[in-house]
Amino acid sequence: MSELDELRARVVLLEQENAALRVPRRRTSGRSILAGVVLALAVLIAPIAAMGTWARLQLVDADRFVATFAPLAQDPDVQDFVAAQVGDAIQEQVDLDAVVGEVFDGLRALDLPPRAASALSLLEAPAASGLASLVDGVVHDVVRSDQFADIWAQSLRVAHERAVAIMQNSPDTALQLADDGVLSLDLGVVVDRVKDALAERGVGFADLIPAIDRSVPIAQADALVLTRSIYQIAVVAGFWMPWLVLGLIVVGVLLALNRARALLWTSIGFAGAFLLLSAGMGIGRSFFVTAVSPSVMSASAAQALFDQVTSLLSSTILALALVGVLVAVWAWLGGTSRSAIASRGLLNSGFAAVRGTWERRGLSTGRFGEQVDRLHGVIVVVAMAVALLVVITTRPVSFATVVGVAAWLVVFTIVVELVRRPRTLTPPG
Secondary structure: OOHHHHHHHHHHHHHHHHHHHHHHHHHOHHHHHHHHHHHHHHHHHHHHHHHHHHHHHHHHOHHHHHHHHHHHHHOHHHHHHHHHHHHHHHHHHOOHHHHHHHHHHHHHOOOOOHHHHHHHHHHHHHHHHHHHHHHHHHHHHHHOOHHHHHHHHHHHHHHHHHHHHHHOOOOOOOOOOOOOOOEEEEOHHHHHHHHHHHHHOOOHHHHHOOOOOOEEEEEOHHHHHHHHHHHHHHHHHOOOHHHHHHHHHHHHHHHOOOHHHHHHHHHHHHHHHHHHHHHHHHHHHHHHHHHHOOOOOOHHHHHHHHHHHHHHHHHHHHHHHHHHHHHHHHHHHOOOOHHHHHHHHHHHHHHHHHHHHHHHOOOOOHHHHHHHHHOHHHHHHHHHHHHHHHHHHOOOOOHHHHHHHHHHHHHHHHHHHHHOOOOOOOOOO
């Protein structure tokens, strides 16, 4: 056969191979589309799963709810807000100027000398101002005391129980959540403590303060309406939605033709979705502060309230965004791009050099290293599965947890690479 015939035969063979390669692409195009849809659905559901899990842990559990809001009792802005509300409630019920006026009127009825009567007139206004200052000081002392922190925690627990009863549409609760309602702190207990403190200091008019039925808002109405809307989802699906997201990602990656690329773009979308959610929370914080201040509370108190409520959610969002970034890096490193291949080659060369140096110095892992080399892929996959399982089962996920798990996985992978003994490794001597 001439060279020309060989060349023609080679061209025919290449054309047949190209035709054979085109057939699977046509057959699996629907599979690729399905994989894209499943992975996109997983990325879209992931923020909802995070919000549902946060709501289930943060708002449904009474102990965690109290632990979240209790530190607000130590915040100076919140203390000033509560003290101002308590002071206003007392002054609305008791006219301090009238009380002082009655005392001075009684003194004038004693037929005092003219100079004494004149002096009483001059002292009446300062006495009223001093009494108001005394009440204000006592109120602030009570609000800043440990007793108020206990009252705050007890009120939070009672408020949480009532709020959960409302969300569950319990017929036994008298507290109803309207479209414009708020979750409030009962000031009656605080006022009773102020009365006791005034009585201990010898202020007789404390008995004139009646029982006060007044509350102070501690959570904005829109947040509660949103909470009630997602309450059923949070209870039923708050635990399972993260597993649903994980299942969708696994199914989508398995359906994809290029699994490394599918995992890479899914991880990028995952990280991007949580970064957008974090930015949305920043915008929501501005809207919340604008909505409640200064009509309901001061801007500083509103900021402290929002930050305390969402601190756990913010940490979880950043942690999940970091998970997306780390998985994207791993998927890129396992891809087929030139940079990924070059990076893997550089890492393999470095590990091979270290293993070779150990072998030349008589340090060998022997048959154990050969077994590790044969099972290298399985060991790495199992380690990643364990790391992912730890992240998924940790509720709530924290930034420190993700960093710790990632560091453990990197160290474990390095140890495996150093321990394994490829067959091509030159033995000592």
